[in-house]
Amino acid sequence: MKQVYCRPESLKDNANSYCPGCGHGIVHRIVAEVIDELGVREKTIGIAPVGCAVFAYDYWNFDVTEAPHGRPPAVACAIKRVLPDRVVFTYQGDGDLASIGTNEIIHSANRSDNITVIFINNANYGMTGGQMAPTTLPGMKTTTTQNGRDVKVSGYPVRVCELLATLEGTRYLERVMVTDPANINKAKKAIKKAFQAQLDRKGFSLVEVLSPCPVNWGKSPLDGLKFVKEEMTKYFKLGVIKDETVQSQA
Amino acid sequence: MPERKIKIDKERCKGCLYCIEFCPRKSLVVGKGSNARGYAFVEINDEGKCTSCAICALMCPEAAIEVRKDK
Amino acid sequence: MKSAKQLMKGNEAIAEAAILAGCRFYAGYPITPQNQIPEYMSWRMPEAGGSFIQAESELAAINMVLGASVAGARAMTSSSSPGISLKQEGISYMAGMELPALIVNMQRGGPGLGNIQGSQADYFQSVKGGGHGDYRLITLSPSTVQEAADLTAEAFYLADKYRNPVLLLSDGILGQMIEPVEFSEKKFPKLPPKDYILDGCEGRKPRNLFSLMMAPGALEKHNFKLAAKYAEIESKVRKFESYKTEDADILIIANGIIGRISKGAANLLRASGVKCGVFRPITLWPFPYSEIKAAAAKAKKVLVVEQNMGQMVEDVRLALLDDSKVSFFGRPGGGCPVPEEIADKVREIMK
Numbered sequence: 001m002k003q004v005y006c007r008p009e010s011l012k013d014n015a016n017s018y019c020p021g022c023g024h025g026i027v028h029r030i031v032a033e034v035i036d037e038l039g040v041r042e043k044t045i046g047i048a049p050v051g052c053a054v055f056a057y058d059y060w061n062f063d064v065t066e067a068p069h070g071r072p073p074a075v076a077c078a079i080k081r082v083l084p085d086r087v088v089f090t091y092q093g094d095g096d097l098a099s100i101g102t103n104e105i106i107h108s109a110n111r112s113d114n115i116t117v118i119f120i121n122n123a124n125y126g127m128t129g130g131q132m133a134p135t136t137l138p139g140m141k142t143t144t145t146q147n148g149r150d151v152k153v154s155g156y157p158v159r160v161c162e163l164l165a166t167l168e169g170t171r172y173l174e175r176v177m178v179t180d181p182a183n184i185n186k187a188k189k190a191i192k193k194a195f196q197a198q199l200d201r202k203g204f205s206l207v208e209v210l211s212p213c214p215v216n217w218g219k220s221p222l223d224g225l226k227f228v229k230e231e232m233t234k235y236f237k238l239g240v241i242k243d244e245t246v247q248s249q250a
Numbered sequence: 251m252p253e254r255k256i257k258i259d260k261e262r263c264k265g266c267l268y269c270i271e272f273c274p275r276k277s278l279v280v281g282k283g284s285n286a287r288g289y290a291f292v293e294i295n296d297e298g299k300c301t302s303c304a305i306c307a308l309m310c311p312e313a314a315i316e317v318r319k320d321k
Numbered sequence: 322m323k324s325a326k327q328l329m330k331g332n333e334a335i336a337e338a339a340i341l342a343g344c345r346f347y348a349g350y351p352i353t354p355q356n357q358i359p360e361y362m363s364w365r366m367p368e369a370g371g372s373f374i375q376a377e378s379e380l381a382a383i384n385m386v387l388g389a390s391v392a393g394a395r396a397m398t399s400s401s402s403p404g405i406s407l408k409q410e411g412i413s414y415m416a417g418m419e420l421p422a423l424i425v426n427m428q429r430g431g432p433g434l435g436n437i438q439g440s441q442a443d444y445f446q447s448v449k450g451g452g453h454g455d456y457r458l459i460t461l462s463p464s465t466v467q468e469a470a471d472l473t474a475e476a477f478y479l480a481d482k483y484r485n486p487v488l489l490l491s492d493g494i495l496g497q498m499i500e501p502v503e504f505s506e507k508k509f510p511k512l513p514p515k516d517y518i519l520d521g522c523e524g525r526k527p528r529n530l531f532s533l534m535m536a537p538g539a540l541e542k543h544n545f546k547l548a549a550k551y552a553e554i555e556s557k558v559r560k561f562e563s564y565k566t567e568d569a570d571i572l573i574i575a576n577g578i579i580g581r582i583s584k585g586a587a588n589l590l591r592a593s594g595v596k597c598g599v600f601r602p603i604t605l606w607p608f609p610y611s612e613i614k615a616a617a618a619k620a621k622k623v624l625v626v627e628q629n630m631g632q633m634v635e636d637v638r639l640a641l642l643d644d645s646k647v648s649f650f651g652r653p654g655g656g657c658p659v660p661e662e663i664a665d666k667v668r669e670i671m672k
Contacts, residue, residue, distance in 0.1 A: 001253045001318035005307040018311065020289065021266035025311025042523035045392075057529040063519035065391050066531035068414050071384035074376070078388030078396070079519070081372035082346060086521050104384070107377035181272055181305045214266075221266040
């Protein structure tokens with residue numbers, strides 16, 4: 001028999017602590033596959049967030065560092081300046097990137113730091129038990145919006161890709177989801193393109209991944225996928241928001 | 251033991267049902283037992299129907315599935 | 322071999338000394354009275370082949386330093402009091418992760434926005450925590466521009482040797498003063514290659530750096546390990562200056578620029594027959610408790626002088642365990658005493 005698929009080398013053979021059906025598991029895996037396919041495992045340095053993926057270094061089989069909450073883009077910027085030929089990426093959730101870390105992501109994008117950012121958008125703060133995130137949808141119930149998010153009190157969901165697109169330093173921004181085989185393939189393609197952009201020294205790239213959080217949403221995994229596909233996409237449009245990887249100079 | 255087309259690490263499976271949902275041949279089912287962590291893990295139901303398309307492995311958040319193809 | 326003597330502002334001397342010590346990463350944010358440090362670094366660092374970033378905040382800057390340190394570079398940031406407050410989270414993380422770096426605090430008046438004059442009100446912040454958790458910052462307090470340059474060079478060695486952040490605690494006066502300085506090429510002992518940095522796992526197993534330890538007992542064990550390191554630093558790294566202390570009836574204890582001004586006061590007093598000496602701690606952590614106890618043993622009185630409302634004096638009281646001997650004279654909020662003023666205070670307490 002011929003092997004068609006097995007665990008990528010860049011993914012350690014450890015059980016992960018994510019909930020059943022969590023999008024993190026899928027995205028960790030496809031990031032690992034991309035790193036293997038590009039042959040850069042031995043020169044990759046990842047920066048883990050504070051969030052459910054705080055233990056990402058237990059799952060990825062390459063150098064990974066912790067960073068204070070929200071600060072991965074600053075940490076990544078510096079690592080890339082010190083070691084410009086390494087592949088440096090951050091992996092961040094809604095709180096890390098779009099709340100406490102908003103200043104860092106904006107300025108990293110503005111500097112066009114030659115790094116890759118994987119942004120996991122599951123519309124809540126997973127690790128701390130399901131509080132409102134900047135990406136929580138209007139009307140969505142969370143532990144800090146128990147009657148549903150009221151935009152008069154808490155403002156509106158933040159569309160990170162569109163926000164960053166206004167900055168001249170951003171080169172490639174795409175929003176994807178991991179809800180079904182076709183979309184997982186698209187997500188993987190986008191992630192590969194973002195890493196390739198770094199290898200080609202194009203500048204700052206970010207892939208936003210709409211991801212299920214079944215437990216905090218109070219849904220089964222399959223219903224979680226449905227929520228991403230049918231509800232989240234109403235607010236967060238899928239597709240390429242910005243792509244200057246062709247024109248931009250190395 | 252002969253090589254199988256689908257090998258599922260039952261101890262890694264968390265029973266999220268993504269693989270079952272998206273298998274085009276409906277070759278996978280929830281097994282009768284539970285693993286050490288208490289999850290009802292997924293098993294291959296009918297290896298004959300499997301085409302080694304690897305959609306199950308594509309969906310799996312645990313990377314618990316290995317896929318082989320008849321030569 | 323020393324460089325030619327040149328006149329330099331304290332801030333610039335610190336920056337130049339860092340470059341000569343091999344610092345190849347600087348991130349900082351403008352704040353008075355240390356702006357000359359990022360300004361100098363903005364052209365000197367690229368000239369030396371390193372990276373300079375004017376960060377979006379002091380918070381971003383310390384995290385950039387964290388990243389540069391993760392990648393193995395000698396890295397530095399500088400700020401002044403309110404900006405150092407912003408850096409506390411990053412400093413705590415770096416201590417927990419055991420990452421080396423130099424943080425420079427050119428203190429200004431506080432609390433809050435305060436003013437832009439020199440001050441010593443960040444002593445507690447520097448040696449009693451500042452950030453959360455059990456950790457220590459090696460804290461160095463220079464009193465001249467020359468000493469600031471020398472301690473900057475030593476700071477990088479100490480940071481790498483002990484895998485710990487080091488704080489150069491100075492102030493707006495020294496930062497702005499222009500004095501002659503010679504940059505020595507003092508060679509520090511060679512250190513082993515950094516076997517913990519993240520530079521890609523080619524030829525080795527992947528590494529991680531973290532301060533989160535959730536497994537039962539793991540964090541407790543880590544804290545004991547850090548404490549053992551701090552105990553080693555306490556036994557090996559203690560710097561101070563004893564100025565005319567051997568026969569002193571009255572001992573002034575002061576650090577940094579105030580230590581220097583106090584020497585002027587001691588000279589005035591000696592000229593009028595008062596046997597006054599100055600003990601000037603240079604490492605504020607580790608604090609020279611036993612050396613202070615020995616120096617003050619024969620003195621009748623001790624006067625602690627600080628540009629704050631009384632911070633280092635608590636450590637002096639701890640050193641002596643005899644409160645009846647200790648007096649305090651403080652000028653907070655940027656106030657700065659002249660030698661005569663300190664001498665008058667000495668005369669007052671000698672009555």
